[in-house]
Amino acid sequence: MKKPDFHILVCNSYRIAGNAQGACNRKNAPQMIQYLTEGAVDRGLDVTVSSTGCLNICAQGPIVVVQPQNVWYGGIESEDQMDELLDALENGEEVEKYKISD
Numbered sequence: 001m002k003k004p005d006f007h008i009l010v011c012n013s014y015r016i017a018g019n020a021q022g023a024c025n026r027k028n029a030p031q032m033i034q035y036l037t038e039g040a041v042d043r044g045l046d047v048t049v050s051s052t053g054c055l056n057i058c059a060q061g062p063i064v065v066v067q068p069q070n071v072w073y074g075g076i077e078s079e080d081q082m083d084e085l086l087d088a089l090e091n092g093e094e095v096e097k098y099k100i101s102d
């Protein structure tokens with residue numbers, strides 16, 4: 001199979017029991033998946049967007065992780081912020097002000 005160029009992970013707060021209950025889910029994470037998917041297509045990026053279980057940094061959520069760069073972003077809630085992340089990905093850059101990883 002051909003792997004996508006990028007994989008964007010959006011925390012959706014799933015717990016071991018399977019329920020989505022947590023900070024990221026309450027802050028618009030379900031809608032973020034659709035927005036990021038459509039935004040990537042619009043930019044011609046080869047991206048898969050997936051939801052994850054709780055990443056254990058709820059206070060900094062919603063959390064978005066971009067692979068293979070392994071860049072972790074926090075506090076991503078608005079469409080403008082997601083556009084910034086996608087624009088940076090398109091340009092081979094990172095958005096420093098939202099990064100929570102080194």
Ligand code: FES
Nearest residue numbers: 011022024055058
């Ligand atoms: S619910 Fe997203 S990090 Fe915990």
